[in-house]
Amino acid sequence: MARFAASERFGFAVDPSAAALGRLDVAAELRFADGRDGTAFLHALSLADVPWAKVGTEGRKRDPIETVTFRSVKGRSVLMRAYDKGVESGLAPAGELVRFERQRRFRRSLEPSIQQALTYDLDDVFVGRELRSLVDVSAEVVCDLWGAVDRLNDLARSEVISASRADRLAGFLARRGESHKASTRYSRWADLRRLGIIVDPLARERTTVPVGSYLRAMVDQLAA
Secondary structure (H helix, E strand, C coil), X not given: CHHHHHHHHHCCCXXXXXXXXXXXXXXXXXXXXXXXXXXXXXXXXXXXXXXXXXEEEECCCCCCCCEXXXXXXXXXXXXXXXXXXXXXXXXXXXXXXXXXXXXXXXXXXXXXXXXXXXXXXXXHHHHHHHHHHHHHCCCEEECCHHHHHHHHHHHHHCCCCCHXXXXXXXXXXXXXXXXXXXXXXXXXXXXXXXXXXXXXXXXXXXXXXXXXXXXXHHXXXXXX
């Protein structure tokens, strides 16, 4: 098939055994009955601590976030992005159609053959190492400090965590990590993230966004 497609497009025969893949894009979409939920999902992604990536946002002034971009640590290449496909294409009102795209680029020396690429598990390509922690944990964004404390209390009451651990993390949140070493702050935030708690410091109301559930729904689309 690769030989015929190349021949038709470029006008000369191509040996598919010599063809290699330089970039692989995997995408999935979610529809939201209430556009506010899709907008909240994009906002939540912009707050998530995603390993090996820098997170940036785009949107018109005073309007909700329309695009969340995840770049490599050095900021040279886009690893993935989530954006309001409905607004971008004019297909739906704001927040009702969100698209998440994973962009994987291969170094020339490591480019897989077409046959190798056909064996890839798209679920793994989509999640990668960057999204693994969010997909594996039922991550939520608790959109204020006291909502996070309430969640810690719930986890302690259900004996998911000890009371002392809940106290330690609640105290850390209340003091905002003041006077701690950077390594300690990172460890505390990582501990909260493993429990599915990400705090929006600018939130004005209590809201939770099931980031992990949304991402798993996208993974399920790829597996279908």
